[in-house]
Amino acid sequence: MSDLFSQYKVDDFFDEMFSAPGVARPHYSRILASFKEMGAADFERKRALAAASFLRQGVTFTVYNDDQGTERIFPFDLIPRIIPAREWDLVERGLVQRITALNLYLHDIYHGQNILRDGVIPKQIVWEATSFRPEFMNFDVPRSIYIHICGTDLIRDREGNYLVLEDNARCPSGVSYVLENRQAMKRIFPYLFAEYRVRPVEDYAQELLNVLRYIAPPEAREPNVVLLTPGVYNSAYYEHSFLARSMGIEIVEGRDLLAQDGCVFMRTTKGRKPVDVIYRRINDDFLDPRVFRKDSGLGVPGLVDAVRRGNVSLANSIGTGVADDKVIYHFVPKMIRYYLGEDPILGNVPTYLAADKSDRAYILDHLPELVVKAANESGGYGMLIGSQATAAEREEFAAQIRKDPRNYIAQPIVALSRSPSFCDDSIQGRHVDLRPYILSGEKVTIIPGGLTRVALRAGSLVVNSSQGGGSKDTWVVEEEE
Amino acid sequence: MLSRVADSLYWMSRYIERAENNARILDVNLQLLLDLGNQSEAEIMDHWAPVIASLEETELFGSLYEKADGNSVTEFVTMQKKNPNSIFSCLSHARENARTTREQISSEMWEQINRLYLFVKSDAAKKLLRTSPHEFLKRITSGSHLFQGMTDATMSHGEGWDFIRIGALLERADCTSRILDVKYHILLPSGEDVGGNVDTIEWMAVLKSCSALEAYCKLYVSQVAPWKVAQFLITDREFPRSIRFCIDSLDNALHRISGAPETRFANEVERLSGRLRSDVDYVTISEIFEFGLHQYLEAIQKRLVEVSEAMYDTYCASLGAA
Numbered sequence: 063m064s065d066l067f068s069q070y071k072v073d074d075f076f077d078e079m080f081s082a083p084g085v086a087r088p089h090y091s092r093i094l095a096s097f098k099e100m101g102a103a104d105f106e107r108k109r110a111l112a113a114a115s116f117l118r119q120g121v122t123f124t125v126y127n128d129d130q131g132t133e134r135i136f137p138f139d140l141i142p143r144i145i146p147a148r149e150w151d152l153v154e155r156g157l158v159q160r161i162t163a164l165n166l167y168l169h170d171i172y173h174g175q176n177i178l179r180d181g182v183i184p185k186q187i188v189w190e191a192t193s194f195r196p197e198f199m200n201f202d203v204p205r206s207i208y209i210h211i212c213g214t215d216l217i218r219d220r221e222g223n224y225l226v227l228e229d230n231a232r233c234p235s236g237v238s239y240v241l242e243n244r245q246a247m248k249r250i251f252p253y254l255f256a257e258y259r260v261r262p263v264e265d266y267a268q269e270l271l272n273v274l275r276y277i278a279p280p281e282a283r284e285p286n287v288v289l290l291t292p293g294v295y296n297s298a299y300y301e302h303s304f305l306a307r308s309m310g311i312e313i314v315e316g317r318d319l320l321a322q323d324g325c326v327f328m329r330t331t332k333g334r335k336p337v338d339v340i341y342r343r344i345n346d347d348f349l350d351p352r353v354f355r356k357d358s359g360l361g362v363p364g365l366v367d368a369v370r371r372g373n374v375s376l377a378n379s380i381g382t383g384v385a386d387d388k389v390i391y392h393f394v395p396k397m398i399r400y401y402l403g404e405d406p407i408l409g410n411v412p413t414y415l416a417a418d419k420s421d422r423a424y425i426l427d428h429l430p431e432l433v434v435k436a437a438n439e440s441g442g443y444g445m446l447i448g449s450q451a452t453a454a455e456r457e458e459f460a461a462q463i464r465k466d467p468r469n470y471i472a473q474p475i476v477a478l479s480r481s482p483s484f485c486d487d488s489i490q491g492r493h494v495d496l497r498p499y500i501l502s503g504e505k506v507t508i509i510p511g512g513l514t515r516v517a518l519r520a521g522s523l524v525v526n527s528s529q530g531g532g533s534k535d536t537w538v539v540e541e542e543e
Numbered sequence: 544m545l546s547r548v549a550d551s552l553y554w555m556s557r558y559i560e561r562a563e564n565n566a567r568i569l570d571v572n573l574q575l576l577l578d579l580g581n582q583s584e585a586e587i588m589d590h591w592a593p594v595i596a597s598l599e600e601t602e603l604f605g606s607l608y609e610k611a612d613g614n615s616v617t618e619f620v621t622m623q624k625k626n627p628n629s630i631f632s633c634l635s636h637a638r639e640n641a642r643t644t645r646e647q648i649s650s651e652m653w654e655q656i657n658r659l660y661l662f663v664k665s666d667a668a669k670k671l672l673r674t675s676p677h678e679f680l681k682r683i684t685s686g687s688h689l690f691q692g693m694t695d696a697t698m699s700h701g702e703g704w705d706f707i708r709i710g711a712l713l714e715r716a717d718c719t720s721r722i723l724d725v726k727y728h729i730l731l732p733s734g735e736d737v738g739g740n741v742d743t744i745e746w747m748a749v750l751k752s753c754s755a756l757e758a759y760c761k762l763y764v765s766q767v768a769p770w771k772v773a774q775f776l777i778t779d780r781e782f783p784r785s786i787r788f789c790i791d792s793l794d795n796a797l798h799r800i801s802g803a804p805e806t807r808f809a810n811e812v813e814r815l816s817g818r819l820r821s822d823v824d825y826v827t828i829s830e831i832f833e834f835g836l837h838q839y840l841e842a843i844q845k846r847l848v849e850v851s852e853a854m855y856d857t858y859c860a861s862l863g864a865a
Contacts, residue, residue, distance in 0.1 A: 119650070120642070120657050294643045307646040318545050329546045331702065331800070331858040 065098040066105060066489050067482070076222045076479040077491060078143055089146045089539055092257050097141065102487070105140070109484065112138055112246045121242050123297045136239055137532030139483045142247065143494060143514040147261075150510065150538045153216065153224055156408030157498060158506045159398060161212055164231065164385045165502060166401040168208035171384060172198055182400050183393045187417065190468050191390065192438055193232075193383025195346065197353065201370060203379045204277040205503075210377040211270070211341075212500040213237075213512075216408070218479035225409050225476070227495065229394070231386035232378065233343050236513045236533075237499045238301035241266060241308075243535040259540040261510035266499070267308035270341075273503030274309075277375045278338045285338035288312045288328065290319070292344050292360045302343050316344075321364030324371040339375045340365075346380050388437045388471045389415055411476055416467040425463065425472040429456045432472040433523075434463070447523060449475060478523055481534065483516050493517045495525050496536065511536030546859040548644050549706045553854075555640035555648075556694075556710030559656070562633035563687035564718040568594060569620045570680040571751045573613060578744055584610070591616050593725035600626060617676055622669070630683055634660045649697040652690060659686040705796040709854065712796070716789035717847050720840045722752045723776050726769075727837040746772050753784045773836060774828040786843060787823045793850070794820040800858070812853035819846050 072083045079090045086094045097105070113135060116122070122133040145153075170177050171188060172195075178185045188194055213234025215227040244263050248255060271287065278285035291302040293315050306313035312328065319337065320327045327334035342349065348358040353366040368374045384390060392413040395406040414421040414432070425432060429448045436444030446459045463470045480491035498512030514534040515525035525531040572594050576587070591611035595604045600619075603626060608615040623629045638660040645653055662668050662682065672679040691711065698704050726749055746767045750756040759767075759775050759782075779785040794816045795805060803809035808817050823843075831839045 117661065118654055118658060120645075120653065294639065299642070303642070303645040311646075312545060312548075313646055314545060315547065318547050331544050331546055331549045 066100065066102060066484075067094070067098055069488055069490075070482060071491060073480070073491060074220075075477055075491065075493075076218055076220050078218075078479055078481040078494065080482075089144050089541070093142070093144065093254060096251075096254060096257075097489075105484065108250050109140055112140065112250055115246060115249070116242070119242075120300060121238075122300055137518060138243060138246065139492075139516055139518075139532050139534045140247075140250070141482050141484065141489070142535040142537050143481050143496075143511075144258075144537045144539055145511060147538060147540050152407065153498070154508050156224070156406070157214060157500055157508055159402065159404060159407050160214065160226065160229070160394065161209065161500050161502055161506055163394065163398040163401050164212070164229065165206070165208050167397045168379075168382060168385050169203075169206050170401075172208075172381065173200060177397065177400055180400070182396050183390075187389055187393075187468070188384060191384050191387050193346070193381070193387055195381035195384070198381050204279070204372070204375045207277060207502050208379040209382050209385065210273050210277065210379075210502050212502070213497045214500060216496045216498070217411070217476055220477045222479065223409065224496075225411050226391075226394070227411055227476075228388060228391055229386040230497075231382040232345060234497070234499065235298045235301055235343075236497060236515075237266060237509070238304040239533050240499070240509060240511070240513050240536070241304070243533060247535045258537065261538040261540070263509050263511065266509050267305060269501050269503075269507050270305070271309040271311070273501050274339045274341055274377055276503040277377060279372055279375060282338040286328075286336060287339040287341065288314045288319075288337055290314055290316070290340050290342040290344055292316075292348070296343075298343065305341075311341075316360045316362050319362045319365070321362050321368050324364075324368050324373050326362065326365060326368045326374045337374060339377065341377050346383065349380070383438070388413075388435050389417065389468065392471065411473045414472045416463045416470040416472065421472075422463065422467055425470075426460055428472075429460060431474060433475055434459050434470055434472045437469045437471060445524075447475065475523070478517075481514070481516060483518065483532075483534070485518055485520070490520070492520075493523050493525070494534070510538040544647070544702050544706075548647055549703070550855065550859045551640040551644045552647060552703050552706045553710040555637050555644065555656070556707040557714045558633040558637035558640070559687050559690055560711040560714040561628060561718070562630045562637070563684050564714070565598065565620050565628065565630055565633070566680040566683035566687075567754065568597065568722065568752045569617060570677060570684075571748050573617070573676055575744065575748045576613060584612075587612050595619075597721045597725045598628060599721070600628065617672070621672060621676075621679070622663070631663050634663050644703075647703045649693070651693045651697045655686070655690045655693055659683070659690070662686070702800055705800050706858075708796045709793055712789040712793040713847055713851055715784055716786045716793070717844055719753050719776055719784055719786050719789070720843050720847075722749055723773060724837060724840040724844075727840070742769070743767050749776075755782060755784060758782045770828060770832070773831070777831065778823065778826065778828065790816070790820050790823050797854070810853075810857045812850060812857045815846065815850050815853050819843075819850065 072080050079086055079094065081087050116135040116138065122135050167177065177183055178188060209231040211234060213230040213236065215230065216224050217227045218224055240263055274287045275285055288311055289302055289306040291299060291313055293299065296302070303313055314328055318328050320329060320334065326337040328337055344360055347355045349361045350363060350366040351358045351361055352363045366380070369376055369380065391410065392415055395410055398404060398406045414425050416422045416425055425434065432448045434446040434448065446455060448456060478493040478495065481494045482489045483492040485492065494514050494516045496512055496514050499509045501507045514536045515531050516534055517523060517525045517530070518532045519530050522530065572590070576590060582590070588611045594616065595601050595611060598620070604611070604619055607623065607625060608619065619626055619629065621630045624631060626632060638656050641648060641653055641656045668679065694704065694707055726745065746769055747756060749772060750759050753776060755776060759772065762775065763771050775782065775785065777786045780787060782788055797813050797816055798805045801809040801813060803813065808814040
């Protein structure tokens with residue numbers, strides 16, 4: 063009998079749902095049965111329902127390639143990605159290990175720089191990093207935490223091993239989709255939740271607020287926590303507003319704040335009100351025109367001075383970019399060994415540094431087999447997938463690499479795992495990644511699962527929303543013995 | 544509450560109220576044309592001129608359309624993006640303001656504004672406007688009522704709610720005064736045959752434009768006399784779209800924000816609104832006619848603008864200054 067899965071092909075990839083053609087992994091068997099019972103019309107109806115609900119609630123991001131600044135919903139795929147608890151526990155331990163090392167590293171870099179003196183990381187790689195903030199040398203951040211919110215991108219290789227693709231330690235976004243996707247799934251498929259024990263994600267905002275309150279200046283007894291957004295025209299504005307609402311804190315723009323005598327205030331109808339903690343969704347460069355980019359209209363003049371005096375705390379701290387730069391990424395396993403004396407639980411994707419002479423020669427010789435990335439770009443920009451690029455595009459990248467080697471790395475093309483997704487009226491395998499959100503406060507907490515992004519274009523490896531990606535709900539499920 | 548947020552809530556509410564008022568004015572006048580039967584092109588233009596004037600967009604209209612008729616005015620008032628006060632523009636502004644204040648308003652309110660905005664943007668709305676303008680305009684007015692009802696029923700009646708109320712009340716008082724004002728010439732003492740059949744229909748249209756016909760009839764038992772209409776729309780204490788009602792409620796909302804008793808003022812905006820309130824509370828209709836209805840309404844409009852500006856200065860502009 064024909065069903066939604068009858069044409070499904072596993073191909074030569076690690077498939078999240080099937081261990082072999084037609085053979086579902088045990089944790090997917092019940093959900094597969096449900097989807098098989100569902101006709102295409104019913105499935106389409108549910109899909110339209112979800113899309114309409116996202117649009118009605120305004121769960122949208124803005125695309126700026128046309129004059130209207132069109133708002134789009136982030137395409138949502140109904141088939142969830144399921145991670146068994148045992149598998150997740152390993153990922154979770156690996157992520158805790160990694161964030162612990164990254165925070166120790168940042169503290170070290172902005173203080174004694176032992177890791178550089180011991181030659182584990184070449185000195186010039188840090189000093190030449192554009193995201194390194196020497197202005198903050200020897201500054202003590204509250205509770206010695208630099209990265210409070212981290213979004214670490216994980217992928218699975220052909221064997222199904224989880225590998226870290228990159229750490230996002232500046233202003234990672236996307237967590238609102240995790241929460242909205244879950245809510246949509248619960249509304250559309252209540253009966254599936256009855257069949258699985260899915261770990262809840264709903265307490266994320268509370269955990270985040272706990273972190274933000276934890277880093278408040280000690281004098282602030284009832285700390286005033288705010289979220290600083292670039293404004294309503296930012297593509298992630300929905301998320302900023304969603305998080306502020308979920309935490310019950312004010313969402314402010316730079317023009318709502320005022321720094322004076324080393325303190326930060328917000329302008330309210332009842333006068334000025336002191337601000338203690340700022341969850342900023344603005345990059346370092348734009349925070350304070352007196353210290354960083356002079357042309358920034360988004361920031362608050364004098365904010366950095368207030369941070370320095372310890373009167374206001376920032377999450378994430380200034381200068382975390384020196385931990386998630388794609389060149390530094392290469393050294394994270396070494397950091398883990400250096401600071402923790404442990405072997406990394408989660409591996410890295412092998413990385414060639416264009417700054418290294420022999421690596422560079424290898425990169426230039428093997429461009430068609432590699433993915434080349436600029437060290438400080440994100441969102442799928444500044445990237446070359448060798449096998450899919452034209453000879454001219456490869457030539458252009460080669461020239462850039464020769465010109466500015468510190469800014470480029472290359473990695474072999476990883477055959478990302480695939481997950482069944484609804485595309486073009488049928489269910490097909492599509493490449494996915496996973497971004498768990500890691501909070502570091504009094505303790506490290508990780509949202510169970512995270513955001514599964516899916517490259518909806520056939521064959522595409524790029525999952526970013528700006529590049530035609532979508533998302534799925536991600537379930538960490540308890541296994542029954 | 545953040546000053547910027549207070550300002551956005553105020554404008555969100557003002558723009559929704561404006562969309563509603565414009566929809567009602569257009570609807571009433573489209574129907575009035577049907578009542579008046581076959582008319583020459585010149586008569587039709589005469590009919591629309593004061594409507595466009597009441598929207599204060601005569602110049603812009605003239606630059607966009609050659610002549611004023613049902614079609615051009617309908618497009619101008621509903622979908623014209625170049626008209627900053629078209630229903631489409633108002634709802635876009637309202638939604639933009641709602642988007643920046645989502646953590647203050649309830650989800651129900653946000654979804655209602657968003658739904659209304661997505662509706663006017665849709666092809667279905669364009670089709671409905673072509674086939675049945677009345678139904679289209681009805682969707683706008685009831686959409687606004689739904690929003691206001693939700694605001695009362697789902698949002699805490701705190702400071703933000705009061706700023707929302709003030710936005711709607713100021714807009715409504717201003718609109719009522721302008722609707723009345725465009726008909727003032729009929730009330731001029733030199734007017735020859737005041738009180739004909741056509742006048743009665745037109746005055747009924749004025750009342751309908753303010754959603755006031757039924758309330759008026761209850762009070763005056765269906766005798767539509769021009770001066771009574773003016774009296775009702777300016778000085779009635781209980782009708783929610785009369786100028787007096789709006790100003791009384793506005794003054795009340797301002798005092799709720801500052802916490803000062805209504806018998807004294809705590810800041811400049813309360814001084815202005817309190818003085819306006821007592822003027823409107825104690826004025827008689829014959830005094831208004833003596834003063835000149837048009838002059839009186841113009842003065843009201845000017846004072847409403849002063850209240851609005853003083854509110855901005857009091858709550859939004861000065862406090863933050865270093």
